[in-house]
Amino acid sequence: MTVSEVVNKLAMEQALALGDLDSLPTCRRYIQMALSIGIEHFAKHMDEIIVMTRSGEEVGRYKSVSDCAVQIGIPKSYISAVLNGRRHSAGGFIFMKSKDKELVKTKKAA
Numbered sequence: 656m657t658v659s660e661v662v663n664k665l666a667m668e669q670a671l672a673l674g675d676l677d678s679l680p681t682c683r684r685y686i687q688m689a690l691s692i693g694i695e696h697f698a699k700h701m702d703e704i705i706v707m708t709r710s711g712e713e714v715g716r717y718k719s720v721s722d723c724a725v726q727i728g729i730p731k732s733y734i735s736a737v738l739n740g741r742r743h744s745a746g747g748f749i750f751m752k753s754k755d756k757e758l759v760k761t762k763k764a765a
Contacts, residue, residue: 670682702752704718704750706723707748738751
């Protein structure tokens with residue numbers, strides 16, 4: 656099996672898992688990116704920063720701590736401290752990486 660065939664197979668499986676075949680080209684592109692720059696680099700640097708209120712309401716998503724700091728108006732060092740567990744919140748907001756948000760239990764609306 657060639658690399659291209661493996662990428663296509665993985666992309667198809669991912670799109671089916673998402674339940675959206677329209678996402679097939681996007682899945683293929685991300686898998687190719689991960690292979691070309693290395694899985695570790697891709698996983699480490701492609702996380703979004705999620706900003707939430709203390710009550711758990713999502714305020715926004717940002718591609719980097721720098722972008723988040725500029726948009727929210729909170730120093731990068733404070734945001735990084737929250738992301739690294741040295742602080743609970745900064746400026747009244749909670750910050751987390753998108754991969755960590757999946758681990759947080761949310762209340763289901765009745």
